[in-house]
Amino acid sequence: MLFLQQLRGELRKLFARPRTWMGYGAFILMEAVILFVYKLDALKRINKGIMDRNGLDFSTYYSSLSVTFAIMLFSMFLLGSIYFALVSGDIVAKEDEDGNLRLVFARPISRLRLLLVKYTAVSLYTFSFVFFVGITGYAMAVAAIGWEGGLFVMVPKMKVFAAYPHWAEGAGRLSMAAVGIGISMITLSSMAFMFSCFRIKPSAATIITLTILFVDMILREFPIFEPYESYFITWRMSAWLFLMEQHISWPKIIESYAFLTGLNFTFFTIGWLSFQTRDFKT
Numbered sequence: 001m002l003f004l005q006q007l008r009g010e011l012r013k014l015f016a017r018p019r020t021w022m023g024y025g026a027f028i029l030m031e032a033v034i035l036f037v038y039k040l041d042a043l044k045r046i047n048k049g050i051m052d053r054n055g056l057d058f059s060t061y062y063s064s065l066s067v068t069f070a071i072m073l074f075s076m077f078l079l080g081s082i083y084f085a086l087v088s089g090d091i092v093a094k095e096d097e098d099g100n101l102r103l104v105f106a107r108p109i110s111r112l113r114l115l116l117v118k119y120t121a122v123s124l125y126t127f128s129f130v131f132f133v134g135i136t137g138y139a140m141a142v143a144a145i146g147w148e149g150g151l152f153v154m155v156p157k158m159k160v161f162a163a164y165p166h167w168a169e170g171a172g173r174l175s176m177a178a179v180g181i182g183i184s185m186i187t188l189s190s191m192a193f194m195f196s197c198f199r200i201k202p203s204a205a206t207i208i209t210l211t212i213l214f215v216d217m218i219l220r221e222f223p224i225f226e227p228y229e230s231y232f233i234t235w236r237m238s239a240w241l242f243l244m245e246q247h248i249s250w251p252k253i254i255e256s257y258a259f260l261t262g263l264n265f266t267f268f269t270i271g272w273l274s275f276q277t278r279d280f281k282t
Helices: 002-016 018-038 041-053 064-075 078-090 093-098 100-104 111-145 167-196 202-220 223-231 233-244 250-276
Strands: 151-155 160-164
Touching: 002 018, 002 111, 018 041, 018 064, 018 078, 018 111, 064 078, 064 111, 064 151, 064 167, 078 093, 078 111, 078 167, 078 202, 093 100, 093 202, 111 167, 111 250, 151 167, 151 233, 160 167, 160 233, 167 202, 167 233, 167 250, 202 223, 202 233, 223 233, 233 250
Parallel strands: none
Antiparallel strands: 151 160
């Protein structure tokens, strides 16, 4: 009960900061832009050509579910990573910068417990944010296109191709994808959280996290590294796309998320060890 009370207080502090809410507004704007682009005749012709070549009915798969998947695919990784890194890199380093940690440690609480509360708050924020994007994106797509239709998925880079003609099955797969994205993005938040535990500025924690992420993503694009793509963090984080396959390969998904879970534990442990040795009294 005490842990939950502390977590509630941490979440209250987290959502009291303006930068926590910046991501919500940015994603609503991005969803509107993507939806506008999908309504353009030129893009409709391109999508129709792709579906016709694969023997699919354009009127069935040009739907709110397909548009929602596109929103989550194109915006979550690039735009979402910025705000996840911003919030997670801020949660410890900002309190240190403001001098609040000295007041916190005046109470009988261990450093490990403090970090566990903050890490749980960051993870909940990350996971819930993904569902916010999915729900608002789908609501806007329904308002513009209507709720009927199936789900069309094609991501050549990850070798994923699937089509679900029935709304219920498509919505189920999209919900599974949201859960997968939420788990994947916790790894990014864990990395930023680790750097936030170091003796650095909040902005530095955010920048270092994004730099590592984007360098990982850029190197992965080089053909020479293609045989080793499974060793890249961004490839493992993209494992949620395998949940969209017609026949889900659970061993492949479990392997990727086991890899990410190990990274999360490692990031938290390194951050905790660094935080444990710091002096906040002088």
